[in-house]
Amino acid sequence: MTDRDSNSDRNREQTTLEFESGDGSSHPGPPRFVTVGESFVNPNGNDMETRDELAPWNPRGDASYSWHVRDAPADSSATPTAAPITEFVPDVPGTYTLALEAPDGTHELTVRAFPEADERAPRPQVSLEATVTDDQIALEATATVTDGSDADLEVEYYVDDRDEATISADGTIPTAEITEPVRVYAVAVGERHSVPDALELVPDESANAGVRLEQPFEAPTWVENALVYEIFTRRFPDQDEPTFQTIADRLDHLESLGVDVLWLTPFLEAESGFGTPMDRGGPHGYNTRDYFSPDSDLGSLEDLEALVEACHDREIRVVFDLVINHTSETHPFYEAAVDSSHPDHERYRDWYRWEDTDEREPDTYFGWDGIPNLDHSNPAVREYLLEVIDFWAPKVDGFRTDVAWGVPLGFWTEVHDRLTSADTDFFLLDETLPSDVDMGGGRFHMHHDDVLHDTLEAIGEWAGAADAAGTTDAGDADAGQTEIKAEAGATDEEDAVADEFTDSAAGIDTASADAILEAVAERDRRGGHPDSLWLQYVENHDTDRYLTQYGRDAQKAAAAATFTLPGVPMVYYGQETGLETRREPMNWGAFDDDLHTYYEQLSDLRRTHSALQTDATLERIEYDTETDAAVAYAREDKNGTRVIVVLHFGEGEATVRFDEAVAETDLVTGSTVTRADTAASEGLSTGVTVDTVAVLEVTDADA
Template sequence: MEPRDDLAPWNPDAEGEYAWRVADAPADSSAEATDGPVAEFEPDVPGAYTLELEAPDGVHELTVRAFPDPDSDGVEPRPRLRLEDEAGDDRIELVPDATLSAGRSTAVSGDEDVEGDAGEDALEVEYYVDDRDDLAVAPDGTIEIEDVTERARIYAVAVAADGRHSLPDALELVPAGDGADGDSVADDDSDGDDSADDGLDGGGVRIERPFGAPAWVENAVVYEAFTRRFPDQSEPTFETFVDRLDHLEKLGIDVLWLTPFLETKRGFGTPDELGGPHGYHTTDYFRVDPNLGTLAEFEALVDACHERGIRVVFDLVINHTADTHPFFEAAVDEDHPNHERYRDWYRWEDFDAREPDAYFDWDEIPNLDHGNPAVREYLLSVVDFWAPKVDGFRTDVAWGVPLSFWAEVYDRVTSADAEFFLLDETLPSSVEMGGGRFHAHHDDRLYSALETIGDAVATDADGVEEETNAVIDAFADAVLEADGDSPDASLVLDAVDERARRGGHPSSLWLTYVENHDTDRYLSSYGRDAQLAAGAATFTLPGIPMLYAGQEAGLRKRREPMNWGEEDEELLAYYRRLVDLRKSHPSLQTDATLERIEYETETDAAVAYAREDPERRRRVVVALHFGEGSATIGVDEPVAETDLLTGETDLSTGERIVRDGSDGASDCEPADEESAFDREITVETAVVLEVERESETRGR
């Protein structure tokens, strides 16, 4: 679903009066904003528009830049832009690093064009100052430091001749003595700690990156727990949840995503045919499910996580409520004293028939009307209540909530806590959610690629079962389709390439996963070998790897209770090694590059690729095989003989190392005379081999 957008006052007063009007527009425009405090506005010609909002506290301006519709229909790559800066004693020069095709970029300044590939139009870069700030930016992208007297935000966007344009990037200029903390880093070129910059630029102005993710999440490993079925089922409470945190600590988990735990229509006792006790049908936003415990006991759980170095992410569900929420019950009951008030809190297909607007067949979770300032005011109070208690939000059905609301939530929570984290669920994923709305996105493209590969190898795979009995996956249709009749494992690389081709924000992170609470278990659907390879893909490709509770323990149903005491120990050991490998090798972390390499194999179920750390000091080759048995992959890389994942060595003798499928046996030896490749790797499921530098190779 495509995300929606609108014009809306921030921090609205439900009793206040608001009105939008177009104050300035391009010469040929006749566009107007619709009536109401939350308005729709559709520009009719390209150009810059100035809209004014009459509000109880005065008149506010908003600049809207409209671009022509591109002819490419999303087929051609979309521009991307990362805004850098060069500061002297007297001025700051903005330096846009703009990209038209994935992987090729040119840094320019001011109004200079950014050249794309041969035959592509050049890019122009436009600068805008936040409408709330008073600062001048010269057309060439320079700012006089003496003019920076208050905190100000600068935006830049790269534009192609056909209308394709990047998401905006931003820098925030903070003058000395404004009272902000000083833990920011100026001129950091990496995709690392984008959230803030440390030190001062010339003239005492600090440069911050408002769209960057908190440093703690960039190389984190996430664990999704199905809250009501993760603790011991004899007494599943917040207190018994604490008893199982040692499992997460030993596994190496950094972030715990808890599925909803508020008072709900879908709590304990919900049968599996209705999705089990998932909690996404909220009936009270300020009260935890009393069957799980008290608010104080939840806060004790968060404290226990923090003591183990684990951050906690709250599943924020504000697109809809349950149809048993008191607000909805009042909305449909004409005799209720608050009927008139709450009727306008929901969107309706047919109010007379009491048929609410709802997505798909989700009739029991009616959509809230975010066009009502009272709804926004209430939901912002929910955000304000929970944000100080946790470390981040994962937002359910984020695509159903207008972009303007998420921009306000982002600004609100990150202004209060620069380390707060926001993850959206938008399916299919939309890059529009990046750049000041969310730090990270569900990578549904990679998930779909893994599902497609699994379908291709599952026919006679050991351990494959019938599809589990669970709620309908409304997004089962893959958004990434293979070319031709025989999809191969290189689809995982195509999925990662899509992030840049679609114009994903350079600071955006991507949550990589094999399964979650809305999908069937990969182990059940495609077998053990495929699950091991898929798991390795999520940990060795760029992104934030996530484990869904039970993936590491051998669970075969979507939402079944955790199998404490009966875990698959070999599987658990495998995922512990993956976590350790990801954390210990910079070449596998977030800002390491991904490189397609030439390889040779006789099966479509195998793929190889390289990762290299930003300093170009360490490089690895990853080989994956999703099918049964083993595969041989030829590569032109001087790979070492030790598998970093298993620790196996002594491979130079040519002896084949045979292990069961839980570990992913590997063998590496010089290629035979008929091969055009220097080395051959034999892999059962996953192998990670360090590339030897020239001096190391000569010394052997």
């Protein structure tokens, strides 16, 4: 046993909380809602569609599980595969009941299959509430769809298969039946079906009529209006001694910026630790070698916990980048799996997905060399990964999940239930590109807004000014890194990957800055869960620096968009200080002070002005401008406070005219805004001239 193995085992013994999924049984979780032909399958290969399977919860690698159809629509011949974690493809519309035979008994699961539909049509959204009286609980679902066909929507209600309650045709439940917690689901159905919403009915003598209502899919309140700050963990601290302690030494910078959430890219023992050259992606850490030990060069587990505590002292939450789609090829499990002479070969040979089983050629995505995909169809793998999750969850405030689309949806449903049942404040953020709204509704609280990001890049490409050399830093990445999106001199396959990752704005006309409003509207068109939050970012560790690509003015406007549109803004370390390449060391002592001050101003304004926060409405307004690089829109909070936001992505100044009276002071900088003539713009009473951004309070909302 190596010292690293010894440390890992010692760390694993420090898990202090007991977690369980659902009721602790093997029951496979809540009802599932799909479209006919939509598969519960988990294929090999480069398909970026999210994967899914039906699986026992709280799995044991040494247990026996089997599945069969107990009830199905009359014309169905669909059958689950003969595997403990099964694949199943509903073949006709209707309701299926599948039975899981497990060591602790037989468990039934409802699968509702809706008719095939045109995927180009907008998906509806549904929000579930209830009114409780002494006699009954009346479910109240609000269903909407962006094409305005709300009246054509129907709502279906389902009780969790693990619970005992009866829903009548009019959507009521006798209050007397709620002697144990009962979870109810609602699905809106039109041309397509919605992501489900849920309501937990909890017996509580102190509540109205003895029943408390809980919204299990809501995000923790602490993240709703947060500022997220991502650091490339091994590049952020001083490079003379880059450790958890020297990261903690720099927390004053985060505090002054108004950061609420610190996202740490992977800090575990990994193949790509310190010393990894930039042509291999730099020290990114996305190829894990030990799931229970921090990189010893960064420090010990106790050092990490001290960093988290130091963050908490500043009211900064910490999010851990969880990488459980794949491991490093130097992970001990993989080394055993590929070596038939290894003493643990039989134990681990089925822990990975194989492109060629006989040759032990691993399944990977898009030529991502050296990071073999784990086999989530193996109960032993799931059991182990839940142990990893149980170990880290008490030590941090949330997980950002790398390549979440490569892990079956049902596993994330179990993870959400497991963690939020133990701690309702625990936070989950998925990386799914292109984003998939099915990651919401009981799986993740927040999604990467790839549509807005790609729209901002598309605008910057034509509106912004390239750096003097006209170069980018795309060559900093290499196919060996986990999340490569583009690479100079890439192969055809790798170019295809870049296309896959960067086509999220393909359906949006990005020829004008107004496209950012279309990007936000796309969330509703896709049918995102009403409680889902969206992470809005200009750049991250997988992209080139916006400043280098498109220039200073465009970068400032793009950042202002992420701070003033409804969503949660994220800043990637160095974005606010003038870094020019994606993974270079932080430029301590050499900040672009003007840019840094600008980001502090954006953060201060959003934190103190409710009209710019997540729940405030976004409204298109009529405006006039001589350039496609400018856009204007309104935000308004629930108290009627209203602001006009004007953004300009181009060089120099832009004049924008609109028909609302506004104050003289730009809320971003505190300076007096330059007024412009409106004589040539019929019906538009106000004109302003801006460099990159102005946020102006409306003085008469009825004007």
